[in-house]
Amino acid sequence: MIGRLKRNINTIRFQTALLFVPGFAIYACIILLSIVLAFYYSLFDWDGVRNSMNFVGFANYVRALRQPAFLNSLKVTFFFAVIGTALVNVISISLSAQLNRPGNLTNFYRSAFFFPQLISMVAIGFIFKSLFSYIGIVNAILERWGLPLVDFLGDPALAKWTVLFVSVWQITGFGTVIYLAGLQAIPQELYDAAKIDGANPWQRFTSITFPWLAPSLTSVTVFIFTGYMRMFDFIFVLTGGGPVNSTESIAILVIRIGFNQFKISYASAVSMYFLVLVGAISMAMTYFLRRREEVLIN
Amino acid sequence: MNKRFALIAVLLSLFVAGVFAGGASEEEPGQINLKWQVWVTPNLTREFYASAAETYMQLNPGVQIEIIEANAAGGGEGAVDFIRNRLAAGDVPDIWTNVMDAIFIEAGHVWEIPADDPDLQRVKNLELAAIDGKYYSFVAHIQPQGSIFYNKSMWAEAGLTEADIPTTWAEFEAVCETIKAAGFVPIMAGGEWTAWALFQWFLNAEVVKNHPNFWTEYEAGDVRFSDPEVVAVGEFLDRLVKNGYLIEGQLSIGYAQLEQGFLGGSAVMYPMGTWYTAADKAADKDWETGVFVYPSRDGVQNFFAGYGVGGNTMRIYSGSENPEAAWEFVKWFHMDPEYGADFIEADGLYSNLDPPILYDMTPLQREVNDLFQATEISTPQIIEYVGGPAPSGITDVFQSVIEAIITQTYDSLEAEFAKIDAFVADSM
Incomplete structure (x- = not known):
């Protein structure tokens, strides 16, 4: 018995499992347990402070669907996710194509474009807030040039575009690096052959570059889209979800109803919708983009 | 067992020990340990609180006070x-x-807090700090908020005199027009x-003045935000926006x-709580600041204030092992001539004790104090406890409503105010 135990202990499989335990324990405690607890609390009417709570079943889920604030936050979140992902992809592909060319300043530009990725989102939020405030630096410049002032963060129609601009500015560096790595993996011979066949730059891009970038596109799209779905920091610092809830994403709404309004159970129900939504969309995106990769590469 | 496994076992043990190790504090027999969550701001520093705790511990050798800091960066919610x-x-x-929520x-x-505590009886208007007839805070100071500060130089340049200080909405709008x-x-x-503060300040000045037990009346169905008298506050604010009176x-x-803007002369009037007086004192400027109470529709004014639920008020945890000792410390901190005075001075507060704790006030702070004493009506604020607790997160x-008014993106003011009723119905 002891001998068999010793033999098992000495196997690589056992030791690998043992090493896996601490990481999984942390993951289970922080992520899985939180999800289970959020679902559990969503079935009650707990405020996060009282010691008692009543079971309400799925009432909080029904309540969310009837709340204009929840439906508005879905709309806002998809606005950021869809437009932001598209913009980041387009700009990143374009930038990476430029940065893939040899040049004296190429390395500098590569670092410069990636630099925003290294700064904390909260710090970026504060920097851009001082730039885009009505009495901020940008308006001071506009005023000096005799141009009308713009209420970047206080106008509901403009505020969401301002938040989107700031987020795209920060995230594009990540997309650019991934696409640049993808571009550098494309064999030069393919371009040489295409040139000999008379393919113009656009044809070379659509027939070689874009198909070969398919795995990068999958990674960037899924990563950026889910990131936008979870976006909190920029919005919280720049607009706090306003004005008139025009930038209130699901993440902002959850924090607001959970922590400002002490509706922890209701916020948990909204979080569960959010979890299912992000999970389903990211799985569907991964599935379709992977299939697309296979089609394009074959 | 080989060396590799032994290493893994040691690392795992350390991990488990690190995760589950407890930090049980040691307590000497007869010693009272108190944990004091303090509210640190640029004016109320950690060093200030530490100095107070140290002094108290020297005066009371059996008491040990540990300071636990909550940061003011996130506002009261922090x-x-x-x-x-x-x-x-x-x-x-x-x-x-500063844990305000009811x-x-x-x-x-x-x-x-024991209602018969003699020190509690030093609190002025004690009934305003009662919640269902019970006391949970030592309201040794109050934070008047119904104040509108103004730049006296610009006021005069606009052709206005002290006689023009408004008490009614109509007079206020006339003053705005003159300044513009x-x-x-x-x-x-x-x-x-x-933004929400401005909204609720005008609500306090008009609505809470007329409904001093607002939330009790609300629960009884006697008042609603969609009532015309409440919507009238929205209409008044809407006129201020439409006429271009706000920056x-x-x-x-x-x-x-905002504060720098007012100090820099960007606007003539600045609706703000009296904590502004501390910034005014520190500011390097060549003009004097005046102050008046919020106007109302009929001119009867309400110098509303944070009563017992705001302004760095302290509470004691019901699960504390030493609530009486904690209470003794809280009383000492507020009533000590040095720390009590420094505390309220740093945050632009006013003593609510009889006799009061005094500090060296600036002319503006004295003006606020005189105005507060002279104004007959002073209610708590609608976001706090007014006859009953306000719904959390109101x-x-x-x-949302004030932003809709400011951006002029509402369909109707009645519909906007009905949203507040819907929120309250969902929260109660």
Whole structure:
């Protein structure tokens, strides 16, 4: 018995499992347990402070669907996710194509474009807030040039575009690096052959570059889209979800109803919708983009 | 067992020990340990609190006070979140500072102060600090908020005199028009929390004045936000916006910029709580600041204030092992001539004790004090406890409504105010 135990202990499989335990324990405690607890609390009417709570079943889920604030936050979140992902992809592909060319300043530009990725989102939020405030630096410049002032963060129609601009500015560096790595993996011979066949730059891009970038596109799209779905920091610092809830994403709404309004159970129900939504969309995106990769590469 | 496994076992043991190790504090026999959650701001520093605790410990050798800091960066919610998290973790400070929400009292987490305590009787207007006839805070100071400050130089340049200080909405609008005609911006107002604050300040001045037990009346169905008398406040604010009396782009102006804007002469009037007086004292400027009470529709004014639920008020945790000792410390801190005075001076507060704790006031602070004493009506604020507790997070819906008014993006004011009723119905 002891001998068999010793033999098992000495196997690589056992030791690998043992090493896996601490990481999984942390993951289970922080992520899985939180999800289970959020679902559990969503079935009650707990405020996060009282010691008692009543079971309400799925009432909080029904309540969310009837709340204009929840439906508005879905709309806002998809606005950021869809437009932001598209913009980041387009700009990143374009930038990476430029940065893939040899040049004296190429390395500098590569670092410069990636630099925003290294700064904390909260710090970026504060920097851009001082730039885009009505009495901020940008308006001071506009005023000096005799141009009308713009209420970047206080106008509901403009505020969401301002938040989107700031987020795209920060995230594009990540997309650019991934696409640049993808571009550098494309064999030069393919371009040489295409040139000999008379393919113009656009044809070379659509027939070689874009198909070969398919795995990068999958990674960037899924990563950026889910990131936008979870976006909190920029919005919280720049607009706090306003004005008139025009930038209130699901993440902002959850924090607001959970922590400002002490509706922890209701916020948990909204979080569960959010979890299912992000999970389903990211799985569907991964599935379709992977299939697309296979089609394009074959 | 080979060396590799032994190493793994040691690392795992360290990990498990690190995760589950507890930090049990050692207590000497007869010693009383108190944990004091303090509210640190640029004016109320950690060093200030530490000095107070050290002095108290020297005076009371059997008491040990540990300071636990909550940061003011996130606003009042920071302290609330802090205590909520500590409650969830089961490691709750004995003394709480600036944890305003009534929900903690309803949940039974706040210690009830003995009503017959002689020091409690020093509190003026004690009944305003009562919640269902019980006391949970030592309201040794109050934070008047019904004040509109103004730049006396610009006021005079616009052709206005002290006789023009408004008491009614009509007079206030006339003053705004005069200031605007003189080429100045009449009102310095901002975004972030200052937007909902402005909204609720005007509600206090008009609605709470007429309904001093607002939330009790609300629960009984006697008053609603969609009532014409409440919507009238929205119509008044709407006129201020439509006539261009508020500074442009206000929603993207943060609190710090707001204050600097007023100090820099960007606008003539600045609706703000009396904590502004501390900034005014520190400011390097060549003009004097005046102050008046919020106007109302009929001219009867209400100098509303934070009574017992705001302004760095302290509470004691009901689960504390030494609530009486905590209470003794809280009383000492507020009534000590040095620390009590420094505390209220640093945050622009006013003593609510009889006899009062005094500090060296600036002319503006004295003016506020005189005005506060002279104004007959002073109620708590609608976001706090007015006959009953306000629903948690009501400032969220106030923010949304005032933003709709400022950006002129509402369909009808009645519909906007009905949203507040819907929020309250969903919260009660």
